Amino acid sequence: MSNNLVRSIPVDSGTARMARRGLPVRAMLVRVILYALLLGFSVLSVIPIWWMFITGVEDSADFYHIPPSLWPSAWDFARVPQAWAPGPGLNFTTFLVNTGIITGAVVIGAVLSASIVAYGFARLRFPGREALFALMLTTMMLPSAVTVIPVFLLFLGLGWIDTFLPLTVPAFFGNAFNIFLLRQFYRSIPPELEEATRMDGGGAMTIWWYIMIPLSAPALATIAIFSFIGTWNDFFYPLIFLNTPAKFTIQLALHLFQGEYGGSDLQGMMAVAFLAAVPCILVFSFFQRYFFRGIVTSGFGGR
Numbered sequence: 001m002s003n004n005l006v007r008s009i010p011v012d013s014g015t016a017r018m019a020r021r022g023l024p025v026r027a028m029l030v031r032v033i034l035y036a037l038l039l040g041f042s043v044l045s046v047i048p049i050w051w052m053f054i055t056g057v058e059d060s061a062d063f064y065h066i067p068p069s070l071w072p073s074a075w076d077f078a079r080v081p082q083a084w085a086p087g088p089g090l091n092f093t094t095f096l097v098n099t100g101i102i103t104g105a106v107v108i109g110a111v112l113s114a115s116i117v118a119y120g121f122a123r124l125r126f127p128g129r130e131a132l133f134a135l136m137l138t139t140m141m142l143p144s145a146v147t148v149i150p151v152f153l154l155f156l157g158l159g160w161i162d163t164f165l166p167l168t169v170p171a172f173f174g175n176a177f178n179i180f181l182l183r184q185f186y187r188s189i190p191p192e193l194e195e196a197t198r199m200d201g202g203g204a205m206t207i208w209w210y211i212m213i214p215l216s217a218p219a220l221a222t223i224a225i226f227s228f229i230g231t232w233n234d235f236f237y238p239l240i241f242l243n244t245p246a247k248f249t250i251q252l253a254l255h256l257f258q259g260e261y262g263g264s265d266l267q268g269m270m271a272v273a274f275l276a277a278v279p280c281i282l283v284f285s286f287f288q289r290y291f292f293r294g295i296v297t298s299g300f301g302g303r
Contacts, residue, residue: 049277056080056271063267080275083257083268092272094246095253102167102238102249103231109171110178110227111220117174118182119208123194133183140176144236152240166241167234171227178223185219186212221287229280250276 050070055063056079058072084092120126121133155166189212197207213220235251242248245256254276257269 049274049281052270052274052277056083056267056274058267060267079267080271083265083271084275090245090253090256092250092253092275095248095250096276098164098247099232099249099251102164103228105164105168106171106231107224107227109168109173110175111223113172113174114178114182114223115213115216115220116208118179118186119204119212121179122183122186123191123207123212124204136176137180148240155241161241162243162247163241164247167231167237178226181223182216182219185216189215225284225287228283232276232280 047070054070054072057075057077059074059076062069062072062074121129151166152161155161158165160166160169193211193215194207197211202210233251234249238249238252242252245253248256250272254269254273257265257272
């Protein structure tokens, strides 16, 4: 019996102690390497933004210096107000307001239309629902270059050219990707919440407004971020539909730095481009946690 008792006592050998100590060290080493890689990628992603900033505010001698430096020897912040008003009657405040109006309308329209249509495809049962959903998804395969001429002729016939309507009204009719994203999210919400609301006398619109909208805040934030950044940085469609300089968006107005004979005020353009990128950076920084949560839950939810 004593021999069995002796054999049952675990032997704390040096190998066992090293194994127990090696696990935390190995995990810490992996974490350090991971954080070092993330820090390196973060620095690489920040370098273009920093390059825009210093190019707009550095001295002209530093701008033409080779090799270029990431820290200028002299700063010239006077170029920023000069670039903000590049010519008589031209002020980037007007272009910023125009861009804000268009972007705000597009974000509101994209969120409302996608949430309503996605709720219908996710929860309401009607004949041809799956066929209509598949037909809607096929529209994602059409490149914008194929539809731009018919769309332009449509808005030309409506008399909407050189107005904000072609840039804002289509957002209120839904986007296939946004609808798909929200539909996946809605299908992950327990149906018992709807049944309880129906027992209390609530209809489809009540369920959509009081149940689906509050619970889908991460997915709605994802759509809002996509719509904001895409519309704020859009150059193609404002170039097609807007003709009057007073109605230009800020991305289209950057072309005003192009000189009469092909020369460009690159430093002024960089200064204004940096200021134009700041709203996108702030929006993504404040709402990134909702963005990642919406992507994860919408991508893996559903039945």
